[in-house]
Amino acid sequence: MWWLVLLAVGVGADLPTLDNTKWGCDDGPEGEITPFKITFDDEMIADLRMRLSNHRRPVPTFEGVNHRYGFNSYDLERWIQYWREEYDFKKREEALNKYPQYKVRVQGLNIHFIKVEPVNKTKRKVTLLLLHGWPGSIREFYDVIPGLVADHDSRDFAIEVIIPSLPGFGFSDAACIPGLGGVEMAVVLRNAMKILGYEKYIVQGGDWGSYIGSAMTTMYPKEVIGFHTNLPTASTSKAFMLMAVGHYFPDLVVDSSLSNRIYPLLNKTLWLLQETAYFHFMATKPETIGIAMTDSPAGFMSFFLQCISGGTRKVNPGEPEGGLLKYYTREQLIDNLMMYWTDNKITTSSRLYYETIRSKNGSQVMSYPTDVPTWALQAPDEIIYMSPIMLATKYKNLRHATVLDNGGHFLALERPAEFGADVLRAVTEFVRWDDLYGY
Numbered sequence: 001m002w003w004l005v006l007l008a009v010g011v012g013a014d015l016p017t018l019d020n021t022k023w024g025c026d027d028g029p030e031g032e033i034t035p036f037k038i039t040f041d042d043e044m045i046a047d048l049r050m051r052l053s054n055h056r057r058p059v060p061t062f063e064g065v066n067h068r069y070g071f072n073s074y075d076l077e078r079w080i081q082y083w084r085e086e087y088d089f090k091k092r093e094e095a096l097n098k099y100p101q102y103k104v105r106v107q108g109l110n111i112h113f114i115k116v117e118p119v120n121k122t123k124r125k126v127t128l129l130l131l132h133g134w135p136g137s138i139r140e141f142y143d144v145i146p147g148l149v150a151d152h153d154s155r156d157f158a159i160e161v162i163i164p165s166l167p168g169f170g171f172s173d174a175a176c177i178p179g180l181g182g183v184e185m186a187v188v189l190r191n192a193m194k195i196l197g198y199e200k201y202i203v204q205g206g207d208w209g210s211y212i213g214s215a216m217t218t219m220y221p222k223e224v225i226g227f228h229t230n231l232p233t234a235s236t237s238k239a240f241m242l243m244a245v246g247h248y249f250p251d252l253v254v255d256s257s258l259s260n261r262i263y264p265l266l267n268k269t270l271w272l273l274q275e276t277a278y279f280h281f282m283a284t285k286p287e288t289i290g291i292a293m294t295d296s297p298a299g300f301m302s303f304f305l306q307c308i309s310g311g312t313r314k315v316n317p318g319e320p321e322g323g324l325l326k327y328y329t330r331e332q333l334i335d336n337l338m339m340y341w342t343d344n345k346i347t348t349s350s351r352l353y354y355e356t357i358r359s360k361n362g363s364q365v366m367s368y369p370t371d372v373p374t375w376a377l378q379a380p381d382e383i384i385y386m387s388p389i390m391l392a393t394k395y396k397n398l399r400h401a402t403v404l405d406n407g408g409h410f411l412a413l414e415r416p417a418e419f420g421a422d423v424l425r426a427v428t429e430f431v432r433w434d435d436l437y438g439y
């Protein structure tokens, strides 16, 4: 969840030219590609089970408060039992390996990614890059992939998907020097796409994936032919001015049926303050929280699941079990946690907050306008909503905004069918646009 970065609005300067800093410490040949499989080895599993078994009992949460004080200690016991005794590590390892995976070395970092070819090999191939965020992972997209790569009679193209783990997440290397924020990651991922042979492609992203995808779109308009995002935001001063005007005259800036997604501003701001302490912490002291979570899977799980609960529905903290099991299975959520636990990526992923809010190039790129066709997908329980006129201050060619009446921040995981269908509509429009007006 990255949106607080919005506060760092860039001040109308030129688009910076970022360099190809060597962020990683792998001196092997740049561009080398190797096949990869996720491994849940016995030693890791035994250590994890031991830690889960020996966790110190938390003080009981008050009766009747559900998750309002944070993750509920009664619910925690059941989750621990599930992870330790019922989660089938070997079966899940196999399931998570069902799509082909590789690593590619870019700027000293080995970047892990899934690559799935379209079912129809004879049609023109369109490449779609899907970007996850925090506390998500590539796992969010697993149920969306089959629908995207399937053959459809109505289309004369077929889709191939590339889904990387962000640097410092999942099975991708973390930087070994400071400074790798969201915009710098956009450079790394673009270079990865170039190495893989993609000159033109479409980008989709939510959460940090939206930030990074937006940066790629802005910096590489000849390569990114379209940008689909389920967390559309414009961090321009004009967008914030429109938001302020709407405080007094909402009808001027937002459709009246949607004004309650932005206003009253005080109510929305208070909600953000209540639910996003994690952001402030990771943006200032990522190592401290990282040490705690790396040592204790119970603590790590509580922290992550609480963020997923709050990001899924605004009412969830007041719901039994934080509402989690209404939207996800335990297996899905533990799969997602395994993407952090297995390769010790809890601390390194947290650093993205620290680095991004300090990147001057980042805020400049984010506030710089782009003409690349953009498509917004807007769920009611997304953490922030901006109207098309606000978004157009950044995305000059906003082709469409799909407004959902159900759904939250982790849309690909929560509603894969609706998410996939909207991405397909957007891809069709981007291909049409590129055929007509593309470079």
Ligand SMILES: *[C@@H]1O[C@H](CO)[C@@H](O)[C@H](O)[C@H]1NC(C)=O
Residues within 6 Å of the ligand: 015, 016, 017, 018, 019, 020, 021, 179, 184, 361
């Ligand atoms: C940030 O932008 C400046 C100016 O374009 C550039 O010199 C610098 O190398 C950039 N920083 C990174 C990390 O790319």
Ligand SMILES: *[C@@H]1O[C@H](CO)[C@@H](O)[C@H](O)[C@H]1NC(C)=O
Residues within 6 Å of the ligand: 119, 120, 121, 122, 123, 151
């Ligand atoms: C691929 O698409 C072509 C053209 O529409 C069609 O003739 C062919 O049967 C399709 N192949 C597969 C494997 O679906």
Ligand SMILES: *[C@@H]1O[C@H](CO)[C@@H](O)[C@H](O)[C@H]1NC(C)=O
Residues within 6 Å of the ligand: 267, 268, 270, 271
């Ligand atoms: C915002 O408004 C809603 C609906 O009136 C209310 O339920 C909620 O408690 C308010 N949130 C805050 C943080 O004030």
